[in-house]
Amino acid sequence: MTILRVATYNIHKGVQGLGPIRRLEIHNLGHAVEQLDADIICLQEVRKLNRSEQKYFTHWPDLPQADYLAPEGFEAVYQTNAITRHGEHGNALLSRWPVVWHKHEDMSDHRFEQRGLLHVHVMVHGVPVHVIVVHLGLIPASRARQVQQLATYIARDVPPDAPVIVAGDFNDWGSQMRHALNRIHMYAFDKAGVRTYPSRLPLAQLDYVYARGLKPVGLEVPRGRIWWRMSDHLPLLAEFEM
Template sequence: MHTLRVATYNIHKGVQGLGPLRRLEIHNLTLAVESLDADVVCLQEVRLHNSRESKRFPLWPQQGQADYLAPPGYEAVYRTNAITRHGEHGNALLSRWPVLACQHEDMSDHRLEQRGLLHVKLQIYGQEVHVLVVHLGLVKASRVRQVAQLQRFIVREVPLHAPLLLAGDFNDWGSSVQKALAGSQLHVWGVRQPTFPSRLPLAQLDYVFARGLTPLSLSAPQGRAWWRMSDHLPLIAEFALSDAI
């Protein structure tokens, strides 16, 4: 048995605050992501470029945020979900294990919310492990349809007996998403680990679902440094992965 450490984190596009108090946090997020010491880091609200923010902040990185945040030795995968007036944003995955393949699927349910699914196949301890990174909609009816689309995608693209991780910001304040995904044999811990809002976490909007892996632990770092960087806390999950046959 091997231990696999997975983190999911909505980084709020690397910027925090409102109006003249807006501040660039992407440099602090670089240190934060490295401190997670995760084998796989799943990120939401990641920017490749933004013309307005790059003009506002002189220290705006020249690289896309996924590449900028990747610790030494990690491979970054990024795909755009939403096109905006000044740029775009999407989902990313950072991996210390080799990336075998990746693809993206549009999950937008209506014109006001552009959403997507990032599917990355990794080689971990000699096994092919599938990882899906998502950021579901704010409207409950949209999430119901997006979960159904997600389930169809899994049936179509992920072999039944392959280890599978599904991580991201599910925007679900209740348990409807958990109940729906249980039908696809994707499960989470029975205990809550609030991640939102980061300053005073009351709800768990971020999850790491798994199929074919044994859960070991679940945690979310707390404190001022974390709530200054994003409106979400990162969620860290550890699993046991059986030896390849």
Template sequence: MRPAFRASVQAPQTSILSPHLRVATYNIHKGVRGVGSRKRLEIHNLGLGVEALDADLVFLQEVRHFHHREAKHFERTWFGWPEQGQAEFLAPEGYEVAYRTNAVTKHGEHGNALLSRWPIGDIGHHDVSDHRFEQRGLLHVPVQWQGHRVHAVVAHLGLMHASRVRQVQRLAEFIAAHVPPNELLVIAGDFNDWGEKLDAPMREQGLARAQSPSGSGRQATFPSRLPFFSLDRIYTRGLRCVATQVPRGTSWARMSDHLPLVAELELI
């Protein structure tokens, strides 16, 4: 049983036979909010939130595989720390799960995950750490969607602009080496691009940012309580965006410091 959660998400335009691929990206902040005595476990609410997104592909960042100290801290709470890794715990029924670790710490580890309604292939991981203080990686998962292979790449880039520029270059090298040029590609995650400077180098790699065709409305996702920055992004190749949404409301604002970004995509 999970705690009550009221989600405010538009009805999906996708179904198993729909021409649209519905994708979401969400930095879940390791399933915990607050500090000290005000620290609270949000992973159970996040499970309901992920399910409410009803996305074909969910790109997750800051996902705990395990953390001994947090598990002990929350062991006497009503719901408690999940026995599974967070990626498996958050996956709606019937979804396949891919997870790879980016960072190993004293008490545990965390990384990126992909939850997929569609069958997945071999899971790949590429280290793009720019310095020893930030461990970063790309999670690469091929997905079979309605007779097409979609290469899903979950990204979480660094906190410094120079690092992000170098990581985009490494991303380009990874794509050239591992993604055939005629196959579909979706790259999503937390790009930490406060100054909106990465769209140009991503376009140079043939990647278009998923934005509403009308151009109306900002895709601000951070901070969740008063979103101003568009840190969470979806970039595509071979697909066009027909709609975007950032779910908002009190429930979404309390679960993570980021809001999710959802996009409806179709073949070009």
């Protein structure tokens, strides 16, 4: 039996805190991502560049964050969702397995939030697996429309018999997104007490790993001071039987 380990993690652009007390956490995140020991790592709020922060922090990495965070031997894929005054940020995927191709689709629902999905085709032990990284909007109606767009995208761009994973920050404090994804045969491992946000005192599970065509067998959330210091979200690690 082969187990596929998939992590999702909103890294909060590699910086924690506000104003003059904010601190750079990207180096700690690099060590943490390696400790997850996942085969596929789905990341949200990943910076490609930020000119302001680069000037502020002495040890800002020379590489884009996705490339910097990729463990040795992993391939990094990044796509921009939002262009800001000082740079750009989006979703990323780090893969231990070969990446065949990848693409991006804009999911912005209104002009105040720039959102997108990252679709990566990965070969796992010769099996094609489609992984989609998302970061849904803050407004419930926007999230509902984005999940409908996701359903249309999967029906159009993913073969019906291919395993598919959808992972990311769903920003859903209830069960609306779960029911919508279940209707398109995407299921997450159901485990009581799983909470990922806010990281210091988790109250809700905003981060999920859904799958179709793979059997979910385990779910865990790393906890402790080392984790809540690095981001406002905790990572979520799911295991699937291939």
